[in-house]
Amino acid sequence: MKNKYVNIYDTISEMIRNGSLKPGDLLPSEHQLVEEYSTSRETIRKALNLLSEHGYIQKIQGKGSVILDINKFTFPVSGLVSFNELAKQMEGRVSTFVTTLTQTKADSYIQKQLSLSRTTPIWEVGRVRTIDNESIIYDKDYLLKDIVPSLTKEICADSIYHYVESILGLTISYAKKEITVEEPDDEDKKLLDLDGFSNIVVVKNYVYLDDTTLFQYTESRHRPDKFKFVDFARRHR
Numbered sequence: 001m002k003n004k005y006v007n008i009y010d011t012i013s014e015m016i017r018n019g020s021l022k023p024g025d026l027l028p029s030e031h032q033l034v035e036e037y038s039t040s041r042e043t044i045r046k047a048l049n050l051l052s053e054h055g056y057i058q059k060i061q062g063k064g065s066v067i068l069d070i071n072k073f074t075f076p077v078s079g080l081v082s083f084n085e086l087a088k089q090m091e092g093r094v095s096t097f098v099t100t101l102t103q104t105k106a107d108s109y110i111q112k113q114l115s116l117s118r119t120t121p122i123w124e125v126g127r128v129r130t131i132d133n134e135s136i137i138y139d140k141d142y143l144l145k146d147i148v149p150s151l152t153k154e155i156c157a158d159s160i161y162h163y164v165e166s167i168l169g170l171t172i173s174y175a176k177k178e179i180t181v182e183e184p185d186d187e188d189k190k191l192l193d194l195d196g197f198s199n200i201v202v203v204k205n206y207v208y209l210d211d212t213t214l215f216q217y218t219e220s221r222h223r224p225d226k227f228k229f230v231d232f233a234r235r236h237r
Contacts, residue, residue, distance in 0.1 A: 005046035008037055012047065016056050016067055023069035027057060083129060083139070084159035093132050098153045099191065100126030103145060110142050113206070113217040121145040125156050126191075134193045136223040147215040173210040179203050181224075188221055197223055 002010075015021045028036065033044045048065055051057045057065045083096070102124045106116050116122070122142050129137035141160065143151075148164060155163045164170050184192070184200045192200075201224050207216040 003046075004037075004039055005043045005050065008033075008039070008044070008047035009050045012051060013054070013056050021067050023067050025067045026063070027065040027067065029064060083137075084162065095130045096157045097128045097130070098125070098156045099128055100124060101151060101153050101156055106142065110217065113204075114142065114144070114214060116144075123148060123151050125151070125160070127156060128191050131226060134195075134223075134226075135191060136193065136226045138188060138191050138221040140219045140221070142217045144213075144215045147209070147213065171210040172207060173212075174208050176206040176208075177203060184221075192221070192223060194223060195225070197225065199224060201227065 012021070012027070021027070027033070027048075030041055030044050030048070033047075034041050037044070048057065048059065051065070052059055055068060058068055059065050103121060104124050105118060106114065106120060106122050108118075110116070110122065111118055111120075114120075114122070122145055125139075125141040125143070127139040127141070128135050129139065141156075143160070147170070148160075148168065151160070151163075161172060165172060180202050181199050182202050183198065184194060188194070188200055194200075201222040203218075203220040203222065205216070205218040205220070206214055207218065208214050
């Protein structure tokens, strides 16, 4: 038998999925929900926490719980998280397919991005990310083989960051990001369900270890309608 907070979570999440509650709507207050579901405030808070963890709502101090657009995937611009970590919010709607895993030598473009000589061995990894059975991200990763000596398709399908940190014992510290809008190339058209879109959003990540070693360059190529990029900024005088 399910806990009551799980039943409340199931009820509200289904209302969001079927459109009864729409993006931008506010949920009733905790007090109103306590009365509506004849339960305790603690039970309501557990249900709201679960809704927040799975990407259905965002709690905003002083405003309440706002319904999120579950058809869009929120990427933090200033954060450094793996796709696998973000995908936990999507409750099984997300999958990863490894299209390329090759040990090679960097071409002139990747040499420039990673500041390499042409003889430096690298891993080239291609991964297509699907949401609700639509291919909407193509990730192209290039990693220094000296830093990451071995990779498998299973590791790439799960999380390279988890492998680097938990298995290799390295610390990923920070990244420089560039975001551009570009025309899709032939590879994008082949691998992504572009649904008539003539542009894609490209996020370039230059990822560093805590000793400032640049060990990874990534291009994440996104269909523009499925994603929003968020950041928080503070004005200083």
